[in-house]
Amino acid sequence: MKHIPVTALVLGLMVATSDAGSKFNYPVVIGATSATGSMADARSSALATMNIGCHTRYGANTHVAACSAGDGQGLVASCFTTDPVLVDQARALGDDSRVTFWWDATGTCTQIQVLKFSSAAPKVP
């Protein structure tokens, strides 16, 4: 009987240890000229239409990237770019990445930021 509290303490420590490390959620948030969010958090959101990501497309001498986001509550934002540097940024997006993109009045992406960090949640089915 004496051993029960010790066992419970050890188990509790193991659980705490396995759950340690910074963890942040990055749901999709859309502002006036930018949108941000992680692909994993968008996918696991309770809001059915939350989504975010980028798409790249190649043709003869042409590279195009398009980023798009929906916050699940009716707001949608997107932008295009043919800037090779930004197209490469879009390609750098991974399953667990958080992406933030900014656009101008013509719908052109002005910046694409990709965060690959341990605190971002992995994408689950």
Added chain:
Amino acid sequence: MRRLAIAAAILAACGLGFGLAQIVPSAAPPVSATTTVVERAEGRGLDELGLRALIRAAIRDELGAGIANRAADPPPSDTPAEPPAPSVEQVQQRQTADQIVASALASGVWREADRDAIQRLDQLAPLDWVEALRPLVIATNARRVKVEVSGPLFL
């Protein structure tokens, strides 16, 4: 001693020839210039004046070759290569995409059927795809169009 001097001269000439070949564009491979210098080195006694003369000759040869090549080069063009002309199908698909977007903007709603119709236009060139969808993107970013699409706006 003389052999050593000849070897040093050959090495110097090789280095010079290689260096100039990197700087001055030349149609002839760098080996030919080096060969010229080596032949001359073997035919003369080498002292400081001789070595200087060899270097001068090598520089003259390389610069001459560079100038000749530049004269033969076509003049640089400021205009980029023109993209290939679009096919009839591409032109038709661009018109269809423009109509789909224009119709959605007029109705104020972007539906899944619109997105699916755009996706079916598989011959659209990337830049046509961008320019056809740009008015929709501008309108949705400005929140002038209601989006009734689950998932990406146009993918």
